[in-house]
Amino acid sequence: QSFIPLYCAFLRLQLLPRARCLFDEPIQVKVAGLKSYQVVTMKARSTDERWVLFNSSAVYRADESGEIDLNRDPSLSGSYVGVEPMGLLWSLSPETLHKHFTKTKALIPHVVKISVHEEGEEGQMLAEVTNERFLIADGVSRVPVSEGNINGVLFTPPEGPFPAVLDLCTVMSETRACLLANKGFMVLTVAVFNDKPRDIKELHLDPHQEAVDYLLKQPKVGSKGVGVLSRSKGGDVALALAVFVPGVEAIVWINGCSASSGFPLFYRKCRILSPLPFDISKAIPTESGASIIKHILENPLAEENKGSLVHVQKVKGRLLFVASGDDLNWDSKGYMDEMVERLKRYGKNNFESVYYPLAGHLLEPPYYPFCPSSLHGVVPFPILWGGEPTAHIAAEEDLLEKIQEFLKTHLSCDLAKSTSKL
Template identity: 85%
Template structure:
C-alpha cells in the first residue's frame, strides 16, 4: 500500500524540520511531490518537485534529490521554503501566533495530468504549549508580550519587527525568552515623519518590570529599519545588554531620530531615481539611500562606539535592499578604532535581505513601503535558507550567552 508520511509527526513547531517519506511505490517510479498553502491574506502559494523512487519503491526527501521543479538536489524542507505565490511579487504573510501555518503535501503520478496518490497535512504551530500571549496597550506601547512557562527568571528581548508580526517573537519565546514585539511601522506607514527613542525606552522599561524577567538587562532583535533604531537604543538608553543587528543601516535611514524631545540623528534621504529596474518588473534599490559617510550625512551616523552591550552584526552579501555588508564593515572598523571589542559579526555571502526564521517561504521580490514599485530582495534560494537555519541558532546562543539567566528553565513544547 502506498504511504506518504511526515516524521517525527505531522504537527510541529514552525521552526522544526519534518522528514517527508513515500513508501509503496513501484521500483524506480517517478512521481511529483507538491505542496500548497494559503497565507493570512488568502493568497495561494505552491511548490513542486520531481523524484524517482529507489529500488524498494521509497522516496525520502532527507536522502533523495529532486530532479527538477521548484528546486533541484537534496533539500529535505524544499517543498516548504520554495512555496511561491501564484501572483508575482507577493510576500508570504504569517504574522499571527495563534494561527498555524498549514501546508498540504501530496504525491502525484508523473505528468501534468497525473493522479494524486496520497496527501498529508503539516500543521506548523508558532506558539508552544504553556507560552502565554498578551496584547500590550500601555502608555505609548502597542505590541504583544510572549512569556514561556516556568517560574523564571528568563532573559528578556525586545523584537523590533518592521511591520506588526508575532512570528519571530513567539518562536523565540518558545526557546525560553520573554519577548515583547513592537512594530516599527503601523498601518499608515506613510504618515510617519520621524522616530522617537522614548517609545522604545518605554518598551524596555515595561519588559524589565515583568515578574519573570531577569533584572540585569534586555536584548534587542532587529532587522532592516529596526537595525539603526536598535543601535541608537543601545548607544543612548541604559539597560540594553545584547543587540542583534540584521541587514540594517549604520545611519538613521529615511527618518530623523529624536530622544527626549531633541533630534539626536539626522536622516539619510532616498533618491528613487537610482533604482535599477529589471525584466521581472521589480527594481534593485540597493543604492537609493544616501551615503552615511558623506560629510553632509555625518550627523546621521549612529555612535556605535558608545554602545556598552554586546553587538552581533549580521549582513547578507546579496542584500539588494541596501549595502548592509558595507555598513557592517564600516561599524566594525569604527569600533576597532575606538578600542572596542564588544562585537562579533556574521556574513552570509549568498543570502538576501529578508532573513526570516527557518523554513519561511523564500521571497525574491515584493512591494516596498518606500517605493511605488516592487523590489528585489536578493539571495540565492538554497544558500539563503541555509543562512536562516544557521542564524536562528546563532541568535539564540548569542542571547543566552550575553543575557543574565538560563532560558533552559523553560519547558515549552508543542
C-alpha cells in the first residue's frame, strides 16, 4: 500500500474504462485530488518474461481543479513530451541497454504498475494502480500444435467460420497471432528459426507448406486459402511460400527482404533460392554501443546474386508490402520499391504498399514498448532498429487496422466450405 499525504487524502488515480484490458486496447489515465497546478511525476514499471525491468516517467502539471488527464494534458519532460495518452506504456525502457521487451506467451498478461509521485526523481509515491493487459480474449482457444514438421500454436476464436492466417515469426512468439485471433481470425503461429540463427546453415519451406495444409483442413476455416503474416526474415520466406506452395491467398510482408537473406532455401529437397550474402564488416558502430547494419546485405539485383531473388512476379495471391523509412536493420523501403516496380513491369496489379517514413524496423502490436536497440540473432553484437518513437507508435496503431482490413478483404469466408468440413 502506498502512503498518501493528508493534502492528497482524496487523490484518485484511475485507469479507464477499466484496469484490466486487452494488450492492444488503449486506456485513459486520470488523476484527481491534487492541488491546483501541482506538478507531479507519473511513472510506469513492468518486468518482461526474462525478468528484465522496464521503466518510464513523465512530468505533468495539474489543471486548476487539481486534475490530470493523459488524453488531454501534455508531458512537460521525461520519457516523452507532449500529449501521448499511452506514452507511459510505449516508452517503457530497460534498466540496462540494448534489451528488447520480451512478450511471447499468450497466457501471461503484461502487468504494468502506474503511479503518481511528488515532483522530482525521488518524489514520494502518492498513489499506484495496476494495469493488467491480456493477450488472449475470452472464448479464444490456444492449442499447441506438434504434427509432422509443424511446431507451433493455434489460436481459434469462438464460433466461426474464420479466415485462416499463418503467422510466420522470425523467432517463436504468440503475441501477434493471439491478438489477431481476438479479431476473428484462426491463426497458427510458427517460427522461421526454431534454433539459434547462427547455428543454422539452411532453411526449408516444407514445414511451412505443412502448416498451410494443416490450416486448410481445420473445420472452422471458411477461407479458400491462407493468409501469411510476416516481418523481417519471415518476409522473404513468406514470399517464397506464395510462389511455390498452393493455397496462399494473401501475404503481409513487413520490413522484409526481396531475396533469401543470409540462408539458402530448400523445398522438397531441392535448393530453390541461393543465400544473399552479407558482410558484417560493413556494419557502422555508433556511440550507443549498437551498430547500424542496414547495408551489410549485398545487392540482390547484382548478377551474381540473382539466384537469391524471390520471383515475386509469380505470386498469384494478394500482396501487402509495408516498409519503414527509418529501418536501420536493412533497406526494406528499397526492397519494397524494387518489388513494386518489378510487379508493374510484369503487368501485375495484385499488390498494395504502405510506407511509414519515420518508423523503424520493429513494427510491433500497438503500445508494445519501443525498442531502439537490442541484440541480433545473426550478427554477434547489438544493433539499432531505427524509428522516431512517436511516429513509430502511430505507425503501429495504423498498421494493425490495415492488416485486419487487408486479410478480411482477401480471405473472405465461404460458409458452405466450412460446413462441408464438419
